[in-house]
Amino acid sequence: GENVEQHPSTLSVQEGDSAVIKCTYSDSASNYFPWYKQELGKRPQLIIDIRSNVGEKKDQRIAVTLNKTAKHFSLHITETQPEDSAVYFCAVSSNTGKLIFGQGTTLQVKP
Amino acid sequence: KAGVTQTPRYLIKTRGQQVTLSCSPISGHRSVSWYQQTPGQGLQFLFEYFSETQRNKGNFPGRFSGRQFSNSRSEMNVSTLELGDSALYLCASSLTGQGFSYEQYFGPGTRLTVT
Numbered sequence: 001g002e003n004v005e006q007h008p009s010t011l012s013v014q015e016g017d018s019a020v021i022k023c024t025y026s027d028s029a030s031n032y033f034p035w036y037k038q039e040l041g042k043r044p045q046l047i048i049d050i051r052s053n054v055g056e057k058k059d060q061r062i063a064v065t066l067n068k069t070a071k072h073f074s075l076h077i078t079e080t081q082p083e084d085s086a087v088y089f090c091a092v093s094s095n096t097g098k099l100i101f102g103q104g105t106t107l108q109v110k111p
Numbered sequence: 112k113a114g115v116t117q118t119p120r121y122l123i124k125t126r127g128q129q130v131t132l133s134c135s136p137i138s139g140h141r142s143v144s145w146y147q148q149t150p151g152q153g154l155q156f157l158f159e160y161f162s163e164t165q166r167n168k169g170n171f172p173g174r175f176s177g178r179q180f181s182n183s184r185s186e187m188n189v190s191t192l193e194l195g196d197s198a199l200y201l202c203a204s205s206l207t208g209q210g211f212s213y214e215q216y217f218g219p220g221t222r223l224t225v226t
Contacts, residue, residue: 032212043217093212097159
């Protein structure tokens with residue numbers, strides 16, 4: 001069945017360093033890959049997404065790369081700031097309203 | 112535009128009772144998806160409604176059901192509550208259509224505690 005593996009489960013970086021979170025999926029029909037940020041007690045917020053016809057997408061300090069052959073995609077955050085501290089979730093979808101989520105990564109940015 | 116809203120925000124029920132949660136999507140969005148979030152299982156898909164029809168369903172027992180009204184507002188119902196149903200229930204709305212995945216925007220969630 002559909003499965004998404006997300007690593008690492010926790011990540012601690014110094015302010016200003018880069019952070020990378022990777023997700024691997026099993027369904028080759030997956031064609032939509034969003035990333036969500038969830039701060040404590042808040043709703044998940046869509047921060048960036050990519051579709052299968054694109055290999056990379058960037059939005060200021062955030063970028064996502066997709067390798068369809070290997071079935072994995074990654075979130076890259078550069079110049080991390082304390083306000084980037086949160087839980088990050090990757091997800092996949094295939095032409096439906098059903099998102100399959102990874103297990104989440106708790107990112108801690110130390111000042 | 113106003114965001115996705117959910118009511119109530121917090122709910123305490125006892126085992127065996129039933130509960131109904133409500134979700135109002137962003138104006139113009141016709142798809143509503145429901146998710147259950149727990150520390151152990153993460154975010155799990157419950158079901159999706161589009162034009163008052165259930166279009167997708169996750170792997171949850173029949174005690175979990177939902178519906179959508181003509182104004183796209185959606186409700187989900189859980190009958191015969193169990194302790195393990197304690198969770199944050201999130202709904203998400205999207206424009207959606209056939210054969211394309213649109214961005215989903217989440218509501219603040221309803222925190223359900225079953226005692």
